[in-house]
Amino acid sequence: xxxxxGSIQSLMPAGPDELVRRMRDLERxxxxxxxxxxxxxxxxxxDLIAKQAMLDAQGVILxxxxxxxxxxxxxxxxxxxxxxxxxxxxTFTTNFAVTGTGTSVASGTIAVPAGFTHALVxxxxxxxxxxxxxxxxxxxxxxxxxxxxxxxxxxxxxxxxSATSSGSATRILTGLSGGVITVDAMVHSAFASWTxxxxxxxxxxxxxxxxx
Numbered sequence: 320x321x322x323x324x325g326s327i328q329s330l331m332p333a334g335p336d337e338l339v340r341r342m343r344d345l346e347r348x349x350x351x352x353x354x355x356x357x358x359x360x361x362x363x364x365x366d367l368i369a370k371q372a373m374l375d376a377q378g379v380i381l382x383x384x385x386x387x388x389x390x391x392x393x394x395x396x397x398x399x400x401x402x403x404x405x406x407x408x409x410t411f412t413t414n415f416a417v418t419g420t421g422t423s424v425a426s427g428t429i430a431v432p433a434g435f436t437h438a439l440v441x442x443x444x445x446x447x448x449x450x451x452x453x454x455x456x457x458x459x460x461x462x463x464x465x466x467x468x469x470x471x472x473x474x475x476x477x478x479x480x481s482a483t484s485s486g487s488a489t490r491i492l493t494g495l496s497g498g499v500i501t502v503d504a505m506v507h508s509a510f511a512s513w514t515x516x517x518x519x520x521x522x523x524x525x526x527x528x529x530x531x
Contacts, residue, residue, distance in 0.1 A: 404529040411522035417513040423503035435529035442525035443487040444504035450476040457509035461486035
């Protein structure tokens with residue numbers, strides 16, 4: 320080991336074992352400092368362990384919360400499906416005759432789901448027909464829901480000329496208990512009957528929202 324400044328040892332050149340002695344001295348000092356430094360890390364390590372435990376617990380809680388939300392979502396979907404249900408009908412027909420009395424030329428049905436007692440129904444009808452008479456006339460078309468037809472829309476037509484008309488209807492039905500809802504495309508003329516023609520066509524389309 321080098322001597323104190325100004326001493327004879329300090330003036331002497333380092334011997335070949337000086338580096339080895341310094342390394343051993345450094346190791347000894349590190350060994351001596353170890354016990355005094357280690358306790359200062361203990362609170363930090365304990366705090367980290369506690370925080371990790373808290374994070375693990377929060378992870379378990381979050382996992383359970385996600386599972387609960389998934390279950391709640393499934394319950395809501397099931398509840399909506401059990402509370403509201405939809406239905407629809409649609410069809411068309413051709414080659415029909417037109418008389419002076421409202422007549423169903425196209426008809427469809429919507430089944431009422433079990434347990435549902437109310438329905439909001441919307442229906443629309445379109446019709447096209449040829450006036451086969453020798454005089455001018457009016458062609459009427461409308462949509463009926465369970466036999467009830469609102470005011471029908473008319474289209475004027477000359478002899479030998481086709482006419483197109485359409486109509487729609489909405490109804491709230493109550494007191495349902497199974498069975499079906501019937502929708503019809505209704506047509507009639509104002510003055511005379513028209514014979515059936517292949518070009519005559521009518522359609523009826525409807526949707527229903529059922530609820531309890």
